[in-house]
Amino acid sequence: MQNFQGVGVSPGRIIGSVRQMPKPVSEPPSGERLGADVSPEDAVAGLKAAAQAVHDELKGRADTASGDGKAVLEATALMAKDTMLLKSAAKLINAGSSAERAIWEAGASVSEMLHNLGGYMAERATDVLDVRARIVAELRGVPAPGIPASDTPFILVAEDLAPADTATLNPAVVLALVTSGGGPQSHTAIIARSLGLPAVVAAHGVDSVADGSEVYVDGAAGFVAVSPSEEQRAAARAWAETSATLAEFDGNGTTADGHLVPLLANVGGAKDAVAAAALGAQGVGLFRTEFCFLERDTEPSVDEQAAAYKAVFDAFPGKKVVLRTLDAGADKPLPFLTDATEPNPALGVRGYRTDFTTPGVLERQLEAIARAASESDADVWVMAPMISTAAEAGRFASLCAAAGIQTPGVMVEVPSAALTAATVLREVGFASLGTNDLTQYAMAADRQLGPLAELNTPWQPAVLRLVQLTVEGAAQEGSGREGDPKPVGVCGEAAADPALAVVLTGLGVTTLSMTARSLAAVGTVLKTVTLEQAQELARLALSAPSALEARDWVRAKLPVLEELGL
Template identity: 60%
Template sequence: MAVISGVGVSSGRAVGPVVRMPDPVAEPPAGATLGEGADVAAEGARIAAAAEQVRADLERRASSAHGDGAAVLEATALMAADPALVTAAQTKLADGTAAARAVWEAAGEVQAMLESLGGYMAERARDVADVRDRIVAVLDGRPAPGVPERLEPFVLVAHDLAPADTATLDPATCLALVTEGGGPTSHTAILARALGLPAVVAAPGILDLAEGTVVLVDGGTGTVEPDPVADVIAQVQAAAARGWTFDGTGRTADGHRVQLLANVGDPKGAAAAADVGAEGVGLFRTEFCFLDRAEEPSVDEQTAQYTAVLEPFAGKKVVVRTLDAGADKPLPFLTDTSEANPALGVRGYRTALRHPEVLDHQLEAIARACDTSGADVWVMAPMVSTPAEAADFVARAGAFGLATAGVMVEVPALALTADALMAQVAFASIGTNDLTQYAMAADRLLGELAVLSDGWQPAVLRLVHLTAEAGLQSDRPVGVCGEAAADPALAVVLAGLGVTSLSMTARAIPEVAATLLSVTRAECVRLAELALAAPDARSARAAVHAELPPLV
């Protein structure tokens, strides 16, 4: 059978038999009505009880999950607990609509509203569908949708995965993920990376494979090969059995240093990063203090939360990103969800124009946490567009005693003026997710554009190179903290482009370290030149993978 090509979103290779996700919950028939004499109040109570059962089940599963998986389950549980969906469904009962159909229609209205808002809110429409399916399953007395349970290891194949499904995957049995839909920044992709599972998304034709077909999934190249030969299977299984370790110093074969850091979003993530020996934290996402809140947390509360993340890295570098609110992370006390195009709206550092006090309070809390934790704290602002904005942020940070201040390079305009930028900052960190979105004019949450939303795009790599070269000329470190850093082959390219540090999910560090150790600095540069010269992302990826020595 022909090799199936998609978009690789989590590196690594795995071999196993295909197991298909069960068919989704069927839509209740349109026009389904309550039986004559039905107790509307009792049916309303049944809907509320079903939603409560779903909420409790999701929270129970969240309590045994970890990191990103636990956060996704908790967020989905909150949606199940939101009375808006239940109330809307109960209202439809008065018209004689059957309970399951009432839930389905009410959920459709909520989904339409969220999709009309775009960005992060549009992505939440998938969560509503997940909650809807679970409530309908309870009402109909059927098992809740979810990942199949198998004793033997398998490769999970699906059209797409609900966040709550992905969050419950067990890496001991699920070897890899392949979906027909989704994109590089979907929940499926993010959680696959966090779990260390090879994953390929946007793979047309994957659902045509028969259950039980043995496939080789390569999350680096974005390919799925049915019925691989025995020698290849043995090689992949041997590499998986060996595993990778990290000695705490990122470097190439000839000793060129590339710091390997972790992306963390809460104290649990910091502990996991410390456990794998990360050299520090290259991206501390501070949003966990602010999300799902109606008002800004106090300085004291922020200080305590930040300190808990910083303490495991006493004496080590921790790059703290100030609040990245807006677009996919709306906050009621800070952002305007009615913006027509929130991805290009008031987000990140731009929110300080409206509410400078929120940024000042956060900088004060970061400075306090720095003083008590013993970590080497660097601070950076997201969504900065000009060198003048960068200079303004550095001055604001300096007023609170935060001397090592820099910015995220996510806007192409900032990369194009990187030489002027470096005169204003102590360092820069490239966020490849948003840089790719803006450079390619492709919504990173839209699965149909997954091929464009790829960090291997030569245009994106040119912007990275331009920024890194400016850093080199000004003696300013330039890191990458986007998802591109977790791809071992792409990490080699980034090192060749002049990037000085790579920050990624903690699970990716050992394999990235091993890959860098397999090449010299000169080979990194040569491979980077191959990628830059390629006509598109797929060609760039293929050219580099063909030249990289295999890790065996």
């Protein structure tokens, strides 16, 4: 029996058969020539046959898909046998290039052309690269890259998943995700939590498990076992029962002794907001407004923005909705706002900072928010991402005031803002901790890098200390709207971890905002501890010498986690 230990990022105990995600297709060497025994005519014919096979495969998938996915697959299928692509590849083959290298180069130049056109075309550029990789795989006789197509449910094992893989990930057939790379903040983890799939990341060596092997996955413990034991089968059966009860949140975030911690949802648009309201969210703790701007060459009009914001506000009448102003840059580039050539985008002009280089966009967004807020019944709070100094917080508050927005706030994700929380909060009404970026910046560790997964967890005592400093700063600053200390929420992935949610509550965080699927699990665990116990667990975590020990010590004091399989 073979076991693998990784990092659990999304709870669930499940048994299923493995499908390995094929490795990305490697680039055919530059200058690779046609073999001496192959004529250019045969190579071109071979390429056309491979292209036809890729077309047929994609077309077949399009026929069974629906909606936007179908349209994208149909267009991608056509690209596979596109005359422009195949003719330019044929030209290279006639000049002596191997078929693999020829289609690789032809795809690269078409993709670049589309990329330079910007907007919608630029997005299709990656589809051309996907088609190119599929044709090369077909020529080599290896499996097509991407998530395997299958009608029977399976456990997907991959090196890591990219954001683009989400589109092709069918949660009806994928039972769980296991990756050999990636970290707790990787895209795999975020995708898994939003879909409610059990997931383990950084399980080194798991790539060697053969397709079709039966495995047991424990997404809380970060454990994967080949050929499951009887106990593991029983655990998976028990999870199937408890997970049904963990699917519903009663809409009341509180500790056992009645200390209220409203549990809010992170949403990216009206569809998410409606789903979150249905799952019992007590409001929205993070409304990402990028959806309105992404995939566009120009700024959306104030009218268009106001309508989009109002649609989210309307899902939560009488409840709090915390909106984050445009957070472009780094992993979310926008052609009209950010500079793609920055050497260090995570430390570049991103978030609130885009107002330094492109003034006006933020003011127009605030105008749209104010208008949408005045036309809805939601209690609208507005915060700026990537605030580093009290002066920035002050300027943002005055922009909000000028637009007629009552409750301005800041995201605390740059360590400097946590360290100077008292002066930052003097300027605004509330703070919300973005633990993903706060962890990345505090630990100087890129969120996407697998080898840094151990550094990149919000369980790091240094990160918890920054949370504590922010809460202390808020308390020192005194009264918020109702005379209490100014509210400090958490809206990063950390809030979705039930054990960490208890620690954050103990540190004095006033609201927790997460992907709506995690509300029930966090709510259930929070109800089992008193505020005093949570404070004790927070002290324990802060005193730990490492993230690993902080997590283990806290989990050991919360046996409910093991009982529920969380």
